[in-house]
Amino acid sequence: MTLTRDSLLAQIKIILQEQFDIEPDDVNLDSRLREDLDIDSIDAVNLMIELKSLTSKKISLENFHQVKTMSDMLDAVLAFLQQDKA
Amino acid sequence: MATGLCFLLFGLGTLLLALLLTPMTFLLPIGRQIKSRFARKMIQLSAWLFVRIMWIMGLLSFEFKGLELLDRQGILIIANHPTLLDAIFLMSVIPNATFVVKAAMARNLVTRWMVSLAGYIPNDEGVGLLERAAATLKAGNKLMIFPEGTRTDDSGMQFKRGAANIALMADCLIVPVLIDCQPMTLRKTSKWYQSPETKPHFYFAVLPDIEIARQIDQNRPSGIQARQLTAIMQTRLADELRQLG
Numbered sequence: 001m002t003l004t005r006d007s008l009l010a011q012i013k014i015i016l017q018e019q020f021d022i023e024p025d026d027v028n029l030d031s032r033l034r035e036d037l038d039i040d041s042i043d044a045v046n047l048m049i050e051l052k053s054l055t056s057k058k059i060s061l062e063n064f065h066q067v068k069t070m071s072d073m074l075d076a077v078l079a080f081l082q083q084d085k086a
Numbered sequence: 087m088a089t090g091l092c093f094l095l096f097g098l099g100t101l102l103l104a105l106l107l108t109p110m111t112f113l114l115p116i117g118r119q120i121k122s123r124f125a126r127k128m129i130q131l132s133a134w135l136f137v138r139i140m141w142i143m144g145l146l147s148f149e150f151k152g153l154e155l156l157d158r159q160g161i162l163i164i165a166n167h168p169t170l171l172d173a174i175f176l177m178s179v180i181p182n183a184t185f186v187v188k189a190a191m192a193r194n195l196v197t198r199w200m201v202s203l204a205g206y207i208p209n210d211e212g213v214g215l216l217e218r219a220a221a222t223l224k225a226g227n228k229l230m231i232f233p234e235g236t237r238t239d240d241s242g243m244q245f246k247r248g249a250a251n252i253a254l255m256a257d258c259l260i261v262p263v264l265i266d267c268q269p270m271t272l273r274k275t276s277k278w279y280q281s282p283e284t285k286p287h288f289y290f291a292v293l294p295d296i297e298i299a300r301q302i303d304q305n306r307p308s309g310i311q312a313r314q315l316t317a318i319m320q321t322r323l324a325d326e327l328r329q330l331g
Contacts, residue, residue, distance in 0.1 A: 041212050042312070
């Protein structure tokens with residue numbers, strides 16, 4: 001299954017709403033996770049767990065502190081899945 | 087002048103306590119549990135003494151309400167954090183509690199032994215902090231944390247979600263303590279030598295318990311529970327503070 005950037009964003013929006021009550025309309029590519037969406041390090045762990053069930057791959061947390069915006073997150077997850085495939 | 091003297095006294099007192107406690111860590115052939123109980127007792131006594139010295143020197147006055155509610159096992163004690171002295175005051179009155187302390191205290195050469203011997207938890211451990219804190223509560227200890235993570239600044243009280251997450255993980259009773267100081271002194275945004283014109287009065291009131299199961303739906307995702315519980319804790323303290331006027 002190939003995951004496009006758009007569909008990944010849509011999926012993450014659903015997770016954010018289900019897990020953290022964040023309105024999908026409030027989320028866009030430029031949203032900053034911490035400042036705009038109020039996602040803390042504990043939320044990040046939960047988010048990774050949800051992403052794992054979505055991609056059926058364990059997403060590593062190692063680079064998460066470099067992820068500042070939604071756009072960064074999409075890049076990181078897609079890069080991770082890509083690298084895992086190779 | 088007197089303020090400076092107290093800072094000096096606090097420094098010396100802390101050093102003395104550290105010198106006294108450090109050899110215990112290595113030398114005395116007693117269990118870890120007893121050492122930590124003893125360390126906490128010594129810290130409580132020192133804090134008690136320091137508060138009285140400041141009072142005798144006429145630097146401040148203080149009053150406590152409902153302290154007996156704090157002497158229960160396995161409770162999570164939370165408080166707002168207006169001044170630099172909040173933790174000292176609370177340490178002087180809560181027996182045998184695990185404090186979540188500023189990470190710098192766990193690194194500082196003088197205080198690190200005390201922190202480690204008393205089993206205090208540094209606040210920089212992320213997810214590890216939650217697990218350690220929840221385990222402490224489940225073992226029946228009481229835990230004290232300032233949910234703001236630092237002193238209140240000019241933009242007002244802003245709770246982080248760590249305290250709520252600890253409470254949810256341990257499924258324990260939450261006991262809020264309201265702290266007020268009038269006129270305000272030793273704030274995050276003021277310099278320590280800027281003493282107010284009139285003597286500050288510190289007021290500590292233990293508020294009614296917050297019971298998790300009665301406040302939030304525990305079937306919802308943990309991220310949402312943590313948000314709701316954080317809002318409840320913050321509102322409770324902010325409302326009480328407002329009522330004081």
